[in-house]
Amino acid sequence: MSPSHATETTSHTRDRFLSLTALAVLGVFLWFAHNYLSGYVIRILNTIAIYIIVAVSYNLINGVTGQFSLQPNAFLAIGAYVTAILALSPEEKVQSFIIEPMIWPLSKICLHFPVSLAIGGLFTTLIAFLMAVPVFRVRGDYLAIVTLGFGEVLQVLANNLVPITNGPLGLKGLHPYTTLWWSWGLCIMTVFCVVRLVNSSYGRAMKAVREDERAAEAMGINAFWTKTLAFTVSAFFQGVAGGLLAHLITTISPGMFGFMLTFNLLTIIVVGGLGSTTGAILSAAIIVLLGEGLRTFEEPFTLFGHYFQGVAGMRMVIFSLLLIVVMLFADRGIMGREEFSWRKLIDWARSLAGGARRGRK
Amino acid sequence: MDYSFILQQIVFGLTLGCLYSLVAIGYTMVYGVLRLINFAHGDLLMVSAYLAFYGIVIFHLPWPVGFGLAIALTAVLGILIDRGAYKPIRRSPRISALITAIGVSFLLENLALVVIGARPKAFPEPAVFVGVLETGTLRIPYMSFWVLGVTAVLLAAVLVVVRRTRIGMAMRALSRDMETVRLMGIDIDRVISFTFVLGSALAAAGGIMWCLRDPPLDPFLGVMPGLKAFVAAVLGGIGSVTGAALGGLLLGLSEVLIVAVKPEWSGFKDAVAFSLLITILLTRPTGIVGEELPD
Numbered sequence: 001m002s003p004s005h006a007t008e009t010t011s012h013t014r015d016r017f018l019s020l021t022a023l024a025v026l027g028v029f030l031w032f033a034h035n036y037l038s039g040y041v042i043r044i045l046n047t048i049a050i051y052i053i054v055a056v057s058y059n060l061i062n063g064v065t066g067q068f069s070l071q072p073n074a075f076l077a078i079g080a081y082v083t084a085i086l087a088l089s090p091e092e093k094v095q096s097f098i099i100e101p102m103i104w105p106l107s108k109i110c111l112h113f114p115v116s117l118a119i120g121g122l123f124t125t126l127i128a129f130l131m132a133v134p135v136f137r138v139r140g141d142y143l144a145i146v147t148l149g150f151g152e153v154l155q156v157l158a159n160n161l162v163p164i165t166n167g168p169l170g171l172k173g174l175h176p177y178t179t180l181w182w183s184w185g186l187c188i189m190t191v192f193c194v195v196r197l198v199n200s201s202y203g204r205a206m207k208a209v210r211e212d213e214r215a216a217e218a219m220g221i222n223a224f225w226t227k228t229l230a231f232t233v234s235a236f237f238q239g240v241a242g243g244l245l246a247h248l249i250t251t252i253s254p255g256m257f258g259f260m261l262t263f264n265l266l267t268i269i270v271v272g273g274l275g276s277t278t279g280a281i282l283s284a285a286i287i288v289l290l291g292e293g294l295r296t297f298e299e300p301f302t303l304f305g306h307y308f309q310g311v312a313g314m315r316m317v318i319f320s321l322l323l324i325v326v327m328l329f330a331d332r333g334i335m336g337r338e339e340f341s342w343r344k345l346i347d348w349a350r351s352l353a354g355g356a357r358r359g360r361k
Numbered sequence: 362m363d364y365s366f367i368l369q370q371i372v373f374g375l376t377l378g379c380l381y382s383l384v385a386i387g388y389t390m391v392y393g394v395l396r397l398i399n400f401a402h403g404d405l406l407m408v409s410a411y412l413a414f415y416g417i418v419i420f421h422l423p424w425p426v427g428f429g430l431a432i433a434l435t436a437v438l439g440i441l442i443d444r445g446a447y448k449p450i451r452r453s454p455r456i457s458a459l460i461t462a463i464g465v466s467f468l469l470e471n472l473a474l475v476v477i478g479a480r481p482k483a484f485p486e487p488a489v490f491v492g493v494l495e496t497g498t499l500r501i502p503y504m505s506f507w508v509l510g511v512t513a514v515l516l517a518a519v520l521v522v523v524r525r526t527r528i529g530m531a532m533r534a535l536s537r538d539m540e541t542v543r544l545m546g547i548d549i550d551r552v553i554s555f556t557f558v559l560g561s562a563l564a565a566a567g568g569i570m571w572c573l574r575d576p577p578l579d580p581f582l583g584v585m586p587g588l589k590a591f592v593a594a595v596l597g598g599i600g601s602v603t604g605a606a607l608g609g610l611l612l613g614l615s616e617v618l619i620v621a622v623k624p625e626w627s628g629f630k631d632a633v634a635f636s637l638l639i640t641i642l643l644t645r646p647t648g649i650v651g652e653e654l655p656d
Contacts, residue, residue: 149592149638156631263463316474317468320465323460324461331450
């Protein structure tokens with residue numbers, strides 16, 4: 001056995017140890033937050049987790065696979081509606097659906113939250129799969145406009161299929177099932193799955209498609225299936241995130257899932273660095289916190305991270321400027337395509353410490 | 362359902378279609394030259410409508426001056442957007458430009474929201490545009506004639522510029538091969554600026570007429586017409602001016618006629634355009650007129 005291989009094994013053990021420690025620290029922090037911090041802080045922490053789920057999965061299709069798709073508002077909407085419809089009890093449905101009663105099989109169904117969440121994710125995956133066939137026949141700008149159009153059509157459907165979605169009134173009085181454990185648990189699971197996927201041979205195929213689709217196909221990669229895989233995996237997590245979101249805010253309506261939502265997510269992954277999962281995570285947290293901070297510039301009627309109608313739009317002005325400035329001056333974002341690793345962190349800490357020591361001399 | 366009802370709906374469809382066409386031409390020209398979906402193009406409708414509103418209501422300008430000034434200022438804004446946001450990244454990947462365009466669009470909308478406020482404003486309607494022509498059972502607003510007439514004149518003018526002038530020739534050449542055109546000693550930035558001026562002015566005219574037809578003004582006014590005009594440009598075959606005009610008319614007619622024939626589908630009106638887009642892209646990706654699509 002060569003010495004380098006031995007070091008690699010020890011560093012692997014070290015990384016695993018450090019990762020588990022970090023998880024444990026996060027767990028303790030969440031336990032502390034759950035028991036001792038205010039509802040407002042918990043809400044922000046939940047929001048961050050949900051945005052991380054969406055950003056990381058959105059980055060899979062846009063950053064890693066390089067397909068400029070504008071679909072997350074649509075997938076979040078599907079996940080949110082399916083989960084909410086399944087989790088509401090029949091009596092609550094009767095109360096909500098005042099314009100027209102709900103159609104039969106749906107009106108009687110009432111499932112547990114985890115089951116409806118899973119079905120929400122799977123249903124979104126199914127829709128994504130059906131969508132992939134027509135959508136990935138076009139590329140580039142056309143893909144963007146077709147996926148955007150899909151979101152618009154979906155919003156029209158949500159507004160008009162009153163017996164299923166309750167139309168423009170939306171669904172109210174959902175139970176606040178989304179706790180810190182659900183949101184952060186699923187967030188960690190998402191990050192773990194996406195990172196494993198990106199580092200697998202499938203992930204390398206996705207990157208190859210991003211760099212040059214024709215060359216990738218010449219190497220025997222089926223570009224269509226690779227894109228579809230990224231798209232459907234992304235859809236599953238976004239559907240789940242939609243369900244979490246619905247049961248965090250407890251009210252959903254078609255207007256919530258407009259293009260503005262996709263725009264926010266696009267800002268997140270671009271600022272983080274297209275193609276970097278670490279960037280997506282960091283940037284999701286930063287942007288959610290920034291959004292909360294900027295709220296002081298606006299009037300109180302805003303709900304949850306971004307707002308949909310009405311009063312001042314200072315926050316969106318700052319976000320759009322941020323997006324443009326990042327594109328003009330730092331189009332690689334915070335992380336570029338770099339990823340976090342313990343080795344880099346340790347090297348960085350060492351160089352910092354070394355620099356400080358030299359400075360003191 | 363009688364013959365005059367259908368005729369009336371066709372006139373309404375054509376009116377809407379003309380407005381889509383005017384905006385679509387700007388999309389198609391910028392796309393032809395830069396290969397960029399200028400998402401901010403739709404918001405120029407909103408900008409020009411507000412400029413006209415302020416000119417007429419606040420500064421009491423006579424309407425021809427107010428409208429003319431609004432169109433001119435919107436054209437200037439078109440150049441500024443290009444110089445400020447698109448020119449610095451002309452050599453970056455196309456995706457960066459597209460993201461920037463979305464950013465500019467949101468910036469315009471939300472800046473308008475912050476500066477002007479969300480409360481809808483009533484667009485002034487000069488007396489010439491108000492009124493309805495009645496012949497038998499047919500009732501056609503004067504505005505429809507204005508829209509049809511103005512669009513015809515502007516479309517003819519654009520076609521002459523693109524096909525018969527030197528700058529039009531430069532635009533067409535640029536859409537074929539930017540590098541070669543640069544090597545031929547043509548000032549590319551001047552041609553691009555001209556494209557933005559032309560496109561923005563058409564969008565501005567469209568925006569003003571849009572608001573004359575449907576007066577409430579709000580900061581997100583341009584979003585839907587803008588998106589649909591882009592769809593129209595793709596339907597017609599992006600890059601082609603006549604294609605954009607045809608696509609706009611087709612889209613306007615189908616939206617109006619579907620609702621006229623099946624009133625219970627009126628809620629789905631906004632979905633028509635995108636369903637049409639998806640169908641067209643799948644069956645005839647180069648649009649009605651058809652031009653080679655770049656990868």
